[in-house]
Amino acid sequence: MKKLLIFLFATLFLFALVACGTAGDEDQTADKGNASEETEETTDEGNQEEDSEASEQEPVKLVIGATSVPHAEVLEKAKPLLAEKGIEIEIEVYQEYVFPNDDLENGTLDANYFQHIPYLESQKEEKGFDFVNIGGIHIEPMxxxxxxxxxxxxxxxxxxxxxxxxxxxxxxxxxxxxxxxxxxxxxxxxxxxxxxxxxxxxxxxxxxxxxxxxxxxxxxxxxxxxxxxxxxxxxxxxxxxxxxxxxxxxEGAESPYVNVIAARAEDKDKEALHTLVEVLRSEEIQTFIEEEYKGAVVPVSE
Known part of the structure; x- marks a missing residue:
């Protein structure tokens, strides 16, 4: 009888130890799970912040149509200044006057830089282009x-x-x-x-x-x-x-035939396009135009 009681007590004691151990393991597992979830949440937040920062640093890309001289040359000179402002431009060079407006209309270009105001207005009237003048850059005396x-x-x-x-x-x-x-x-x-x-x-x-x-x-x-x-x-x-x-x-510099940046009307408030005009009117670019073309191309500031 005494041996039986000792055996029962020992069995109960072992069962209690096992139960305590299992509970401890579950607590540790739960703690590890919680820690893992917190780590994943922190990682996700970090990734989101990195993605956000990367997005903010990605340059805005503009495709600009231009005739080779002087328009494309002026745009090339402006590239590093635009890059400082987060704008990357791709220059599509044209030899004909017709195609830059056609490609602006069909969305191949974000803007073009080759035409003076009367030509732009005549093209809008003749072909129904819904274009706007974002800003004048220079005059090319005829x-x-x-x-x-x-x-x-x-x-x-x-x-x-x-x-x-x-x-x-x-x-x-x-x-x-x-x-x-x-x-x-x-x-x-x-x-x-x-x-x-x-x-x-x-x-x-x-x-x-x-x-x-x-x-x-x-x-x-x-x-x-x-x-x-x-x-x-x-x-x-x-x-x-x-x-x-x-x-x-x-022709003199008083000519009204100012060459402009033209864009689709839907993009008239696009910040990158207005920044493009600001850079092309900057002192550095105006000085380049004056020195490079020696009066054959006259910069404008308005």
């Missing part, structure tokens, strides 16, 4: 050139005046000829809107050729040596001409 004619007094009767097929430039060119007393425009028409049909007086019977693509004007300058050829400054520079030295007639 020049009239000739291989053989070196003085206005040498212009003979019937001389051809060759200009691009961009009607938006016709009033600009005719105004230059009027300024030099070579013709007179109808008073009822604004100079910016004038066409060859608005020439009221043409004492030298100048012949107007208006069906040439702007990019081919330098070729006509080389080939039609006794003609007057109105060449856009960007194409003149590409052809090795120095507008301030080689142009027979050159």
């Amino acid at each position: 020049g009239i050139y000739s291989k053989n004619i070196t003085s206005l007094d040498d212009i003979k009767e019937g001389t051809a005046v060759i200009m691009s097929n961009s009607v938006a430039d016709h009033g600009r060119i005719l105004s230059l000829l009027e300024r030099e007393g070579l013709l007179t425009l109808d008073d009822s028409v604004e100079a910016v809107d004038a066409t060859v049909q608005d020439v009221a007086e043409n004492p030298l019977n100048l012949e107007f050729v208006t069906d040439v693509d702007a990019g081919f004007l330098p070729e006509f300058y080389d080939r039609e040596e006794d003609s007057l050829v109105a060449i856009n400054t960007n194409y003149a520079i590409e052809a090795g001409l120095v507008p301030t030295e080689d142009a027979l007639i050159l």
Whole structure:
């Protein structure tokens, strides 16, 4: 009987030890689980903070369409300044005037930089583009050139005046000829809107050729040596001409034909685009334009 009691007591004692041990293990497991969950939560929060910081540091990317000279060159110069402000630009270079607006319309570009205000407005009216002018950057004074004619007094009767097929430039060119007393425009028409049909007086019977693509004007300058050829400054520079030295007639810096950053109307408040304009109007970029193009391209600040 005594041995039986001792055996029962020992069994109960062992059972109690096992139960206590199991409870301790469960507590430790629970503690480890809680610690693990806290670690995971801390890690998740850390990852979220890192992702947030990485997102804040990622540059905003803009794809800008531009003609090669001077627009693409100016944008290249502005790249490091824009990078400091968190903006990365990709420059798509065009040789034709038509495609940058088509690509802006279809979303290939975020903005373009190649056209002056009258051309932009004529394209909007003609093609229905819903574009806005984000800001003016520079003026490219239009020049009239000739291989053989070196003085206005040498212009003979019937001389051809060759200009691009961009009607938006016709009033600009005719105004230059009027300024030099070579013709007179109808008073009822604004100079910016004038066409060859608005020439009221043409004492030298100048012949107007208006069906040439702007990019081919330098070729006509080389080939039609006794003609007057109105060449856009960007194409003149590409052809090795120095507008301030080689142009027979050159537009002044007061020109209203300001080259602008154009964008879709839906992006008119896009901060990165306005920062782009601010950088292109900065003192560093304006100084670059003045020194690089020596008056052939004139920066604007408004």
